Amino acid sequence: MCSSRSRLKRRRVAELTAAPTPSAIAAGDQSGDTGGGARGSGSGGGLRRLAAAAPWLLPAVILIAGVVLYPAYLMIYNAFRKYSKYGFDQGAAGWDNFKLALTFPGVPIGRILINTVVWVVVVVAGTLLISLALAQFLNKTFRGRKLVRLAVIVPWAASVVMTSSIFLNALNPNYGLATRLLRSIGLLGQDTALTQQPMTAFWVAVVVAIFVSLPFTTYTLLAGLQAVPHDVLEAAHVDGAGSAAIYRRIVLPILRPAIAVAALVNIINVFNSLPILQILNQTAGYNEGLTTTPLVFLYKNNLGPGVSSALSVINFGFCLVIIAIYLIVVKPTKQQ
Secondary structure (H helix, E strand, C coil), rough: HHHHHHHHHHHHHHHHHHCHHHHHHHHHCCCHHHHHHHHHCCHHHHHHHHHHHHHHHHHHHHHHHHHHHHHHHHHHHCCCHHHHHHHHEEEEEEHHHHHHHHCCCHHHHHHHHHHHHHHHHHHHHHHHEHHHHHHHHCCCCCHHHHHHHHHHHHHHHHHHHHHHHHHHCCCCCCCCHHHHHHHHHCCCCCCHHHHHHHHHHHHHHHHHHHHHHHHHHHHHHHHHHHCHHHHHHHHHHHCCCCHHHHHHHHHHHHHHHHHHHHHHHHHHHCCCCCHHHHHHHCCEEECCCCCCHHHHHHHHHCCCCHHHHHHHHHHHHHHHHHHHHHHHCCCCCCCC
């Protein structure tokens, strides 16, 4: 004990000895302090550092400009141009493309907008809830855990087109195995074809979208669970907290960043998930089982790129509104 105290005293003395005295500080201030000169040349140093980093940043900037910014500019530009059905530019269109996109005869636009909101909210919420349970299960220690974790990746590794086609064939009204099973247990009528009716096909697409979204979300939340300190959980358990209270007051607050990342990525992915909706909805035309994403491609084929681009701009704004509402209501990054 005495030796440790003496060491601490010697360390403190050394720190005080190394610290600058008031006279030295004053002398430095009077002499102009070379550090101030370094700060004065900070802008030049920053420019030099930026120039040195430019060769490394330039490829990423070019990629972002070519893949994201230029297509976005072209989409907005086309939204205000009048095009023929075959893509010939016929001059400025003003807001006519936007009006036509929302009022084209035969398009149940109200039902389609409701479907879009339901599609995003139900798929993202269902994915998060199921993934929370799966991540909690996979975080436990049990025999064969590695195999189970690998099995969860399968829907993510497989193509979305292939997964949607498997569900489509399984629900085929003539030979589908899932259809036969549902009919044999009385959950499906003999003449019912789930993928050939707009609204039932829409709900089948919701189920498939949740299924293919589970792997990414589960692994994101599992990574967050593994960052929860075990000693904190043990201390809460010793203090008498129940499992539900521990999960609600300790685990979930720590998981907030992981949940935020998973939710935002899923909102963007689900909003633009065209293959699932297009493959599973076998009703032709502007049917009530659509969302705005497949409607964009129907407009492109039937009305040309101008109206299609206008709806794409509306779709993008719609996605931003949903993300903003999520951030305002849920406050996923708020510290507790």
